[in-house]
Amino acid sequence: MNFESLANHISAIQDTLQAQAAHSVNLALTSRNWLMGYYIVEFEQNGEDRAAYGEQLLKKLEKRLKTKGLNERRFREFRRLYLVYPQLKAEVLGYVMSGSGIRRLPTAEFETEIWRSVTAELQMTSENANNDWKLAADKLFNKLSSTHLTTISTIDNPIKRAFYEMETIRGCWSVKELERQISSLYYERSGLSKNKEALSALV
Numbered sequence: 001m002n003f004e005s006l007a008n009h010i011s012a013i014q015d016t017l018q019a020q021a022a023h024s025v026n027l028a029l030t031s032r033n034w035l036m037g038y039y040i041v042e043f044e045q046n047g048e049d050r051a052a053y054g055e056q057l058l059k060k061l062e063k064r065l066k067t068k069g070l071n072e073r074r075f076r077e078f079r080r081l082y083l084v085y086p087q088l089k090a091e092v093l094g095y096v097m098s099g100s101g102i103r104r105l106p107t108a109e110f111e112t113e114i115w116r117s118v119t120a121e122l123q124m125t126s127e128n129a130n131n132d133w134k135l136a137a138d139k140l141f142n143k144l145s146s147t148h149l150t151t152i153s154t155i156d157n158p159i160k161r162a163f164y165e166m167e168t169i170r171g172c173w174s175v176k177e178l179e180r181q182i183s184s185l186y187y188e189r190s191g192l193s194k195n196k197e198a199l200s201a202l203v
Contacts, residue, residue: 027141034085037083041082058072087134091137139169148178160187163190
């Protein structure tokens with residue numbers, strides 16, 4: 001091995017393992033955000049003392065936890081992420097149950113609890129939704145960062161949302177590029193918004 005070969009090996013190791021580390025962080029963040037959203041929605045719908053918190057729940061949660069980065073605005077984002085992407089359930093659970101310390105939380109029957117308690121409303125939404133506009137959950141989980149998903153989840157139109165999911169993955173867009181494309185009305189300008197068949201084929 002000569003010096004150039006050594007330098008190339010070191011460079012390859014750096015690039016490959018740094019990319020793997022970044023990917024692992026993103027999977028962990030997506031899982032964390034989705035799970036927090038799940039628990040917030042579950043409490044709002046089935047919590048024993050939910051009436052005592054009402055509209056102030058997220059604000060009170062922020063004050064109770066006092067954790068940097070976990071505030072009312074973020075909790076709203078987490079709730080929305082869960083409501084928009086209930087199909088991430090299997091991916092998130094697969095990730096956290098594959099070696100995460102979260103399964104040792106005092107929450108008994110963690111896995112069974114989440115699998116069982118998807119609400120009837122969400123099940124109906126999932127069953128009635130047009131699956132032509134949904135990307136596979138594993139692609140969403142593995143190809144889009146937590147920040148990408150948070151940004152895209154603000155889009156109400158499921159067809160438009162699928163378009164940006166697909167284009168972000170295909171174009172390897174950064175979050176800033178995604179935000180720029182949304183603000184420049186790229187979906188509307190593409191013409192696909194008026195050609196549902198072409199968009200469905202593209203997805």
